[in-house]
Amino acid sequence: MIRTGRLTGLLAVFAICVSVLCSTASASAAEISLSYANFPPPKTFPCVQMERWKQEVEKRTNGKVLVQTYPGSTLLGAKNTMRGVMQGQADIGCISLAYHPGVFPLCSVFELPLGFTSSTSASLALWDLYEKYKPSEFKRFKVLTMFTSAPSNLMTKDPVRTLEDLKGLELRASGILSKILESLGATPVSMPMSATPEALQKGVVKGLFSSFDVLKDLNFAEICRYETVTNTAVYPFAVIMNLNAWNALPDDVKKVFNDLGREQAEWTGKYMDQHVKDSLDWSKEKYGIEIIRMSDADMKAVKEKTLPLIEDWKKKASSAGINGAAVLSDVEASRVKYEGK
Ligand code: 3IO
Secondary structure (H helix, E strand, O other): OHHHHHHHHHHHHHHHHHHHHHHHHHHHHOOEEEEEEOOOOOOOHHHHHHHHHHHHHHHHOOOOEEEEEEOOOOOOOOOOHHHHHHHOOOOEEEEEHHHOOOOOOOHHHHHOOOOOOOHHHHHHHHHHHHHHHOOHHHOOEEEEEEEEOOOOEEEEOOOOOOHHHHOOOEEEEOOHHHHHHHHOOOEEEEOOHHHHHHHHHHOOOOEEEEOOHHHHHOOHHHOOOEEEEOOOOOOEEEEEEEHHHHHOOOHHHHHHHHHHHHHHHHHHHHHHHHHHHHHHHHHHHHHOOEEEEOOHHHHHHHHHHHHHHHHHHHHHHHHOOOOHHHHHHHHHHHHHHHHOO
16 A cells, blocks of 8 residues: 555656656647637638647747637637637637628628629638728627628529529528528528528428538538529638737737738638539539529529628628728729729
8 A cells, every 4th residue: 555655645746747847848839839729620611710720830930929719609609709709718710791781881881792603712812902991890809801602692402593493492691692582582591500400400491501612511412402602602611719818929020920911811712712613523422412503583582682681781881981882892893903894
């Protein structure tokens, strides 16, 4: 008994020494440790871009900064990330602006049907808009980067071949994209992407309105075998940082983060555009999904029916002190610049 007791004691002393040594070692390797919260599962594009940002930051600061990532709502969820980052429960968080109607009167312009055909061009245009206006809607945060989904399309259990097929169909979307569905006669159910797998499984919704990456990343192709191309609006995202945490960073680290802002927007857009292709190929191969294109007449009707949403947005922008017409023309100029048409 006594012998084992002594041995245990010695082992305990040894263990304490090792752990003290290790913790000093890791503390000296990374002087700054930052937490980064994200709401959807690890395989989805907001989390893929988060891991890429972490790697670049750790590399470019020579390990001075360590980023601890929390995908899948393990630290903060889709709807409480803003508050959580403001209060410092996480240093950094990724948000989908469409989950906060009315909170982003300027950047919500990207939820409108503006005709962007890629995530790369929309992400760069969104970043440019942010840089130009530095809108007060983000005044409580440091914005590290922004990006968008790819253009949104319908993913449904039953085929939507005509606008008529959309009548009364319960579909998941968020923000102004829910209003787009409503304008087209569908019955939108607003919820974050992270709540959508369960809603589809339970039959609360019969499909969703988002970009095709999720067919693979959330395995929606298994349930939603019909994909109707509308290429209407994108979902804008922002990566926000707690202001105190930002202000506490040394200048060289701030520079690394600032230099990454635009680059990360472009990287994410390019990743997304390629990934939509991969996701469609995978879904055809694995589940034999059908891609549906509506008639020209229906596509024209989509444009006409959603036009009033642009006027609605302008009115709301105006009451927030924003010149909506000027913003729309800036965004259109960026679209032409990045899409070349
Ligand atoms: C999205 C959100 C989380 C994970 C993957 C995703 N792909 C496209 C989106 C955009 C979207 O539908 C949303 O809810 O923000």
